[in-house]
Amino acid sequence: MDTMFAIVCKTYEGVKALETYDKEGCIIKSSGLHGLGASIGRTIHDRPHADEFVADDPQRRLDILKPRLPNGESPPGFLGFTVNMIDVESKN
Incomplete structure (x- = not known):
């Protein structure tokens, strides 16, 4: 569970831009999310939060920094x- 990582994209092009692969099927570390990082x-693989929650949020959403491109x-x-992005009923 500590290593789970998920990103939601609006388009398939966005998904394809996250990771690119060489001819052997290995991730190209200089492009996509790897290159951005x-x-x-x-x-x-760095944790984007320190187990902190958004203040006064009844859903207890994690206080995660949004990804930024070099232009901000x-x-x-x-x-x-x-x-x-998951809403949990208050009884749970």
Whole structure:
């Protein structure tokens, strides 16, 4: 569970842009999310939060930094992190 990672994309093109592969099927670490992480000195295996929750949020959403491109904008089609897009009934 500690290593689960999910991203929701609005388009299939967004999904294809997340990871690219070489002819042997290995991930190309200089492109997609891997390349973006490297450009800001982080890897996608770094935890984007420190188990902190958004203040006063009844859903207890995780306080996760949104991904940013070098120009400071979120990647096109980025909607949010799956873990924060699930609404849990208060009885649960």
